[in-house]
Amino acid sequence: xVRERFPRVYPAYxxxxxxxxxxxxxxxxxxxxxxxxSVLGVVLLGGITVLFVTGLVSYAAYNPDLSPVNDKTPDKGxxxxxxxxxxxxxxWLYRLNQGVHVTLGITLIPVLLAKLWSVxxxxxxxxxxxxxxxxxxRISLLLLVGGALFExxxxxxxxxxDYIFPGSFxxxxxxxxxxxxxxxxxxxxxxxPMALRNLRHMRESREEKDDLVxxxxxxxxxxxxGALWFVGGGSxxxxxTSVGQNFDGLRWTALLAPHGPADPGDGPNGFxxxxxxxxxxxxPADTTDEAWRLVVTGRTGTVRxxxxxxxxxxxxxxxxxxxxxxxxxxxxxxxxxxxxxxxxALVGYDDSPDVLVESLxxxxxxxxxxxxxxxxxxxxxxxxLFVNGEELSPDHGHxxxxxxxxxxxxxxxxxxxxxxxxxx
Amino acid sequence: MRLRPPLGSPLQILLLACSFALxxxxxxxxxxxxxxxIALWFVGAAVxxxxxxxxxxxxxxRALGAAAGRHVRYVRVPAGLxxxxxxxxxxxxxxxxxxxxxxxxxxxxxxxxxxWLLITAVLxxxxxxxxxLRLRRAAKERPPTVH
Numbered sequence: 001x002v003r004e005r006f007p008r009v010y011p012a013y014x015x016x017x018x019x020x021x022x023x024x025x026x027x028x029x030x031x032x033x034x035x036x037x038s039v040l041g042v043v044l045l046g047g048i049t050v051l052f053v054t055g056l057v058s059y060a061a062y063n064p065d066l067s068p069v070n071d072k073t074p075d076k077g078x079x080x081x082x083x084x085x086x087x088x089x090x091x092w093l094y095r096l097n098q099g100v101h102v103t104l105g106i107t108l109i110p111v112l113l114a115k116l117w118s119v120x121x122x123x124x125x126x127x128x129x130x131x132x133x134x135x136x137x138r139i140s141l142l143l144l145v146g147g148a149l150f151e152x153x154x155x156x157x158x159x160x161x162d163y164i165f166p167g168s169f170x171x172x173x174x175x176x177x178x179x180x181x182x183x184x185x186x187x188x189x190x191x192x193p194m195a196l197r198n199l200r201h202m203r204e205s206r207e208e209k210d211d212l213v214x215x216x217x218x219x220x221x222x223x224x225x226g227a228l229w230f231v232g233g234g235s236x237x238x239x240x241t242s243v244g245q246n247f248d249g250l251r252w253t254a255l256l257a258p259h260g261p262a263d264p265g266d267g268p269n270g271f272x273x274x275x276x277x278x279x280x281x282x283x284p285a286d287t288t289d290e291a292w293r294l295v296v297t298g299r300t301g302t303v304r305x306x307x308x309x310x311x312x313x314x315x316x317x318x319x320x321x322x323x324x325x326x327x328x329x330x331x332x333x334x335x336x337x338x339x340x341x342x343x344x345a346l347v348g349y350d351d352s353p354d355v356l357v358e359s360l361x362x363x364x365x366x367x368x369x370x371x372x373x374x375x376x377x378x379x380x381x382x383x384x385l386f387v388n389g390e391e392l393s394p395d396h397g398h399x400x401x402x403x404x405x406x407x408x409x410x411x412x413x414x415x416x417x418x419x420x421x422x423x424x
Numbered sequence: 425m426r427l428r429p430p431l432g433s434p435l436q437i438l439l440l441a442c443s444f445a446l447x448x449x450x451x452x453x454x455x456x457x458x459x460x461x462i463a464l465w466f467v468g469a470a471v472x473x474x475x476x477x478x479x480x481x482x483x484x485x486r487a488l489g490a491a492a493g494r495h496v497r498y499v500r501v502p503a504g505l506x507x508x509x510x511x512x513x514x515x516x517x518x519x520x521x522x523x524x525x526x527x528x529x530x531x532x533x534x535x536x537x538x539x540w541l542l543i544t545a546v547l548x549x550x551x552x553x554x555x556x557l558r559l560r561r562a563a564k565e566r567p568p569t570v571h
Binding site for chain 2: 078110117160162230272278
């Protein structure tokens with residue numbers, strides 16, 4: 001287990017110097033070195049790239065350029081250059097994307113911490129900058145490290161509903177990601193060639209010459225390989241206790257994830273809830289058969305429908321999941337209701353237009369949500385009245401809710417009160 | 425002649441300038457709001473990690489090493505993994521979001537602490553079992569001669 005020790009030349013520092021983190025002799029772990037840092041760096045290069053791409057895709061899934069009500073970052077400018085019409089196929093697209101984004105992010109936390117630990121001596125460099133290029137690189141590293149931690153912290157807090165960060169999650173996490181990614185790109189361009197060279201030419205046990213290698217290493221208590229197993233074990237543990245919140249059958253394994261290890265109820269309406277009726281401020285009096293009317297507006301005017309009248313329209317079924325931006329989802333539920341395109345036809349649209357859906361809910365960032373024409377046109381897009389063979393429960397949107405294949409959960413508006421069809 | 429600081433690689437300067445331009449474009453949008461507090465979170469995250477969290481866990485590990493000697497890994501691994509779980513899930517484990525969590529999701533906020541403690545117990549239990557197993561195997565493999 002103990003690695004072979006090589007005779008080293010000890011720099012002539014005084015004893016007092018070792019007390020300062022600016023002294024190379026202060027950092028004594030024999031684990032630090034270019035090999036460990038390169039392994040962790042390459043894992044993060046792949047992992048963070050996936051996080052960034054799935055993050056961008058998630059933003060596109062909201063169709064932010066369709067309507068201001070869908071867009072929590074309207075000042076995005078060129079940062080929205082890639083936006084596209086979000087498809088409805090495959091119907092698990094958002095579920096997969098967001099499951100990967102959040103679960104992978106949680107899994108990478110130990111790798112990020114280990115990477116930061118492996119390079120911490122470089123924070124304490126004297127002189128602080130050797131050249132202009134070096135000074136700029138160190139400023140860039142502040143954006144890199146601050147940005148990475150900012151993104152992970154806001155993400156981890158948001159999925160636990162701990163909204164202590166300074167502002168709305170969407171702009172913080174979105175713009176923060178771009179600040180981070182700018183620094184990440186520069187870091188990757190500057191460091192990847194060296195990291196790959198390190199991995200190709202360097203065996204773990206070979207002597208390394210690098211500023212990360214301690215000139216005065218302590219006796220090793222674990223090998224580098226052992227340390228990597230420890231980091232990997234941490235990742236595996238986090239993964240194993242959170243990935244289950246994406247599958248109804250595996251939910252019991254999600255021991256510490258926010259939407260595990262149990263469902264909120266039993267029976268057909270027992271599956272996971274994003275926001276309950278009480279939390280959203282739904283007044284039961286507004287949802288009774290007598291009080292509630294669906295107001296549908298379009299080319300030919302306005303139609304008001306009671307629930308009984310809706311039940312007279314052709315009813316269709318679709319098996320679709322609920323998939324939340326917070327990285328949890330349900331397996332496919334069996335929804336039954338009126339096709340959105342049939343409602344559009346009711347107010348004079350034979351070809352499906354966009355629609356603005358408004359909810360009875362008094363609280364929540366997505367009380368109103370817009371759906372694009374391709375989403376309205378999909379035969380599986382429903383104004384659902386039933387789920388899994390029973391009437392919707394209040395927490396799942398009774399009297400009626402929208403369900404659209406592949407759409408983020410918050411666009412599947414619950415407690416629908418008004419639908420305005422037409423080009424947005 | 426004035427003394428000027430060396431420039432370093434012009435390619436690197438150019439690359440970093442591009443990076444700063446993009447970071448600046450996103451940064452002004454990020455800071456559009458309570459800019460001071462947002463900047464504080466951004467920089468504070470790095471400072472807290474590098475100057476508080478990292479020294480703390482390094483010191484804890486050193487103390488552990490001093491106490492447990494060469495068998496440190498049987499304590500370090502379960503303790504480290506348990507601490508990692510707490511670091512990630514502390515809002516749920518400590519119950520600081522209890523009210524919003526239960527009223528929002530309809531799920532019980534109780535049980536996160538118990539499950540974290542149970543996982544911790546299993547980790548330490550497995551580590552102890554492994555320790556005993558290896559100790560016994562080492563005792564068996566040791567030649568029976570006395571010196």
